[in-house]
Structures are given as C-alpha cells and as structure tokens.
Amino acid sequence: MAWTREQMAQRAAKELRDGFYVNLGIGIPTLVSNYIPDGMSVQLQSENGMLGMGPFPYEGEEDPDLINAGKQTITELPTTSYFSSADSFAMIRGGHIDLSILGAMQVAENGDLANWMIPGKMVKGMGGAMDLVAGVKKVVVVMEHSAKAKDGSVSPKLLKSCDLPLTGARVVDLVITDLGVFSIDKAGSGGMTLIALAEGVTEDAIRAQTEAAFKVALDGSARKAA
Amino acid sequence: MRKVHADATAALAGVLKDDMTVMAGGFGLCGVPDVLIGAIRDSGVKGLTVISNNAGIDGAGLGLLLETRQIRKMISSYVGENKLFAQQYLAGELEIEFNPQGTLAERIRAGGAGIPAFYTKTGYGTLIAEGKETREFGGEHYVMETGLVADLAVVHAWKGDSEGNLVYRKTARNFNPMMATAARVTVAQVENLVEPGEIDPDTIMTAGIFVKRIIHTPQAEKRIEQRTVRKRAA
Numbered sequence: 001m002a003w004t005r006e007q008m009a010q011r012a013a014k015e016l017r018d019g020f021y022v023n024l025g026i027g028i029p030t031l032v033s034n035y036i037p038d039g040m041s042v043q044l045q046s047e048n049g050m051l052g053m054g055p056f057p058y059e060g061e062e063d064p065d066l067i068n069a070g071k072q073t074i075t076e077l078p079t080t081s082y083f084s085s086a087d088s089f090a091m092i093r094g095g096h097i098d099l100s101i102l103g104a105m106q107v108a109e110n111g112d113l114a115n116w117m118i119p120g121k122m123v124k125g126m127g128g129a130m131d132l133v134a135g136v137k138k139v140v141v142v143m144e145h146s147a148k149a150k151d152g153s154v155s156p157k158l159l160k161s162c163d164l165p166l167t168g169a170r171v172v173d174l175v176i177t178d179l180g181v182f183s184i185d186k187a188g189s190g191g192m193t194l195i196a197l198a199e200g201v202t203e204d205a206i207r208a209q210t211e212a213a214f215k216v217a218l219d220g221s222a223r224k225a226a
Numbered sequence: 227m228r229k230v231h232a233d234a235t236a237a238l239a240g241v242l243k244d245d246m247t248v249m250a251g252g253f254g255l256c257g258v259p260d261v262l263i264g265a266i267r268d269s270g271v272k273g274l275t276v277i278s279n280n281a282g283i284d285g286a287g288l289g290l291l292l293e294t295r296q297i298r299k300m301i302s303s304y305v306g307e308n309k310l311f312a313q314q315y316l317a318g319e320l321e322i323e324f325n326p327q328g329t330l331a332e333r334i335r336a337g338g339a340g341i342p343a344f345y346t347k348t349g350y351g352t353l354i355a356e357g358k359e360t361r362e363f364g365g366e367h368y369v370m371e372t373g374l375v376a377d378l379a380v381v382h383a384w385k386g387d388s389e390g391n392l393v394y395r396k397t398a399r400n401f402n403p404m405m406a407t408a409a410r411v412t413v414a415q416v417e418n419l420v421e422p423g424e425i426d427p428d429t430i431m432t433a434g435i436f437v438k439r440i441i442h443t444p445q446a447e448k449r450i451e452q453r454t455v456r457k458r459a460a
Contacts, residue, residue: 048253048397048400049399050396057455061455062455064398066396067452068397069253072452073452073454082397082399084331084400084401084402084403085279085327085331085400085404088328089331093347123324125303125304125305126354129326130326130329131327135348165352166352
C-alpha cells in the first residue's frame with residue numbers, strides 16, 4: 001500500500017525541528033501544519049509577508065487583509081509579525097528560513113527541480129518558488145511518485161534529468177513520494193538514495209516506477225548524512 | 227503644497243499617458259489600489275506596461291484594465307487566476323515577463339533606492355537567467371538582475387496623513403511600500419486619512435517623501451479571493 005496524502009504530510013513533518021521557521025507550499029505541503037508535534041515551536045512563513053501563520057478563521061471572522069500565499073483567509077497568532085514582500089524574500093534569499101516543503105512536477109537525481117511550467121501550455125508563473133528553493137536551508141519535495149495523465153498513461157517524476165524547464169538547479173535535499181523517501185546529495189556527487197519505503201511497498205516496485213538512478217540505505221544510516 | 231486630492235481622477239490628473247509604466251501594489255486581491263485602478267480604466271489610457279505581482283481576477287483588480295485591453299505588457303510573478311489574461315496572452319495581444327516573486331520585490335526595492343542592479347542566487351541555471359550576466363561569489367553562482375522604476379505607482383494603505391506618511395495593515399502591505407519608493411509619481415489611496423501628528427512617527431512604514439498625491443477611500447470594497455474557514459468546536 002502506498003502512503004496517502006496525509007501519511008506523506010506526516011512523514012514530511014518528521015523533518016521539523018524545535019525552533020524552525022518553515023515555508024509550506026500549496027497542496028500536500030500545507031497539510032504538514034496538521035502534524036507539528038505537541039510542544040514543538042514551529043513558525044510558518046507566508047511569503048506574501050507574514051511569519052507566525054495561524055489556522056483558517058471561524059466563519060464570519062474572515063479578514064480580507066489577512067491571507068496566505070495561496071490567497072486563502074487565515075488568522076494571526078501571538079507570535080505573528082507582518083512585513084513587506086522585499087523583507088519576506090530577504091528572509092528567504094538570505095537563508096533565514098530553515099525548511100521549505102513544496103510540490104514538484106519532476107525531480108532529477110542531482111537535485112534539479114521542475115515545478116513551474118510546461119512548454120506549450122499556459123504558464124501561470126513561478127511565484128516565489130524559485131526564490132524559496134534557491135535560498136532556504138533545506139528543501140523537501142512532497143509529490144506523487146509518478147505522473148498519471150488523463151489518458152491513463154503513467155510517467156516517472158524522479159528522473160535522470162528534468163525535461164521540463166527548471167525551477168532551480170541542484171536545490172532538492174529530500175523527496176517524499178507516496179512510495180518512499182529519497183535523500184539527494186545536491187552539493188556533491190553522491191546522487192539519490194532511497195532511505196525509506198512506504199508500508200507494503202517493495203524496492204522492486206519503486207525501481208519499476210523510477211527513472212533516476214539511486215542507491216539504497218534503508219537502515220537509517222543515510223538519513224543522518226542527508 | 228497640498229498632497230490630498232478630492233478623488234482618484236483628480237489625483238491622477240496630468241500623470242497618465244499612453245505607453246507609460248505603472249506599478250500597482252497588492253498580492254492577489256489583498257492591498258490592491260482598486261479605486262485608483264478604476265480611475266486609470268476610466269481615463270482610457272492605453273499601451274500600459276504594468277508591474278504587479280499578480281494580474282487581478284476577472285472583474286477585479288488589474289482584471290479591470292485587461293477587460294478594456296489597456297495593458298500591453300505585464301511584469302509579474304504569478305497570473306494564474308485570470309481567464310482574460312490567458313485569452314489575451316494566447317491571442318498575442320498581451321506580453322508577459324515573469325519574474326520570481328522575490329526578484330520582483332527586490333528589483334522594485336533596488337529601483338527605488340537608486341541601485342541599478344544586484345546579484346541573486348534565485349533562478350541560476352533556469353530560463354530566468356538566460357541572457358543575463360552571471361557571476362561567482364564565494365563559490366556560489368548568482369544572476370544579475372536590474373532595478374525597476376516606473377512613471378507612476380498606485381498603492382493602497384490602511385492609514386495615511388496629509389503629508390503622505392503611510393501605515394499598512396496585515397498582509398495588505400506586500401508590494402506597496404517598495405512600489406511607493408520606485409516611481410516618478412506615487413499616488414496612495416488610504417482607508418483612513420488623518421492630520422499630521424495623529425500617526426505615531428515610530429509606526430510610519432512609508433515616509434511621506436515617497437508619496438506625491440493621496441486620496442481618502444473609506445468605502446473601498448475589499449474582496450476575498452479564496453474564502454477558507456474552519457468549523458467551531460460544537
């Protein structure tokens with residue numbers, strides 16, 4: 001059995017540490033905020049200019065002046081601060097954010113990431129993704145292991161090299177899919193390593209759906225290195 | 227010199243001309259100078275290059291200027307919420323220059339601060355870096371990006387005084403403070419207009435020197451793009 005979206009978010013939450021400042025992307029990454037362990041202090045950054053993001057408001061308490069980067073209404077916390085977009089990206093680009101968790105269309109074995117455009121289709125823009133992957137200390141991708149097209153065809157998303165235009169070159173540290181977890185030596189030549197399997201998923205099943213070359217270190221020894 | 231004008235049309239008088247470059251504050255529909263955008267639409271000025279993080283949605287924000295085809299080019303980071311934008315872009319009627327959001331914010335900040343260019347890691351090794359100078363500092367690769375300035379900036383603030391000092395509210399701040407610094411003429415719409423001295427000087431976010439004209443827009447409608455709520459515990 002592959003992991004559900006919630007289980008992927010739960011696994012991603014294991015990358016959180018006490019005192020971390022974290023930016024969560026749209027989709028499964030947003031779910032990670034539901035799994036912050038009790039007693040752990042984690043401040044969520046929203047790149048439109050807020051640190052210390054609170055939950056959605058109660059009905060009737062929505063404030064049009066208070067939204068997250070997905071343009072959803074949210075609330076503030078006692079720890080909240082607000083700032084301009086320039087200050088927000090100074091935080092991001094300047095390496096002050098500890099962890100960025102985001103989705104992807106493709107990841108290559110050297111850490112290249114593609115998640116913003118498909119040539120020939122209407123391009124919506126990269127938003128803050130290029131800044132986040134270039135500036136944040138640790139970049140974690142959470143995505144489905146394979147892409148399923150409308151016609152039913154399946155194509156791998158973990159590749160030798162991305163064929164879509166890049167969001168960032170050699171930027172990804174960790175990939176969590178519905179089948180398992182991979183670490184990437186983005187700064188060196190260590191490539192990609194499978195470090196965990198989803199319950200009931202075999203290494204062979206992963207190989208069958210993965211184009212990228214990867215080593216295997218399931219005993220946890222590679223996790224420290226990552 | 228009086229900075230306070232009676233309405234948006236009066237505040238924009240003598241500033242608007244075809245083919246000009248306009249910065250418009252806001253993120254999504256939050257902190258958008260919608261009254262000033264409405265007056266730009268009513269003026270009929272066309273061929274605009276608009277620098278704004280987003281392009282509004284159909285019927286709101288910069289969507290108003292797309293409906294009337296007054297925009298020739300957008301410089302933005304994300305335009306995904308606008309069907310009209312997609313139609314005009316695919317028909318070749320509209321040009322788009324995508325900038326990473328942080329690069330866009332810093333280009334505007336730099337432009338306003340008299341800095342012609344800077345280096346950033348963002349976008350190195352991607353399409354964004356093509357044709358741009360790159361340079362290595364301390365073993366890391368950087369892309370040179372240029373500062374941005376405009377003929378006109380329109381911004382939204384929560385509070386302002388008649389000297390043009392501004393205070394923004396919550397995430398409605400976003401791009402407004404940088405844009406206020408980066409145009410030949412900056413016009414602000416403020417929800418609350420007060421006399422000098424009524425804003426604690428320590429809390430002023432944009433100093434009045436950057437704001438040439440100001441209008442009071444107490445009834446400006448605020449729209450929510452994605453209304454998300456949680457249930458109260460029973």
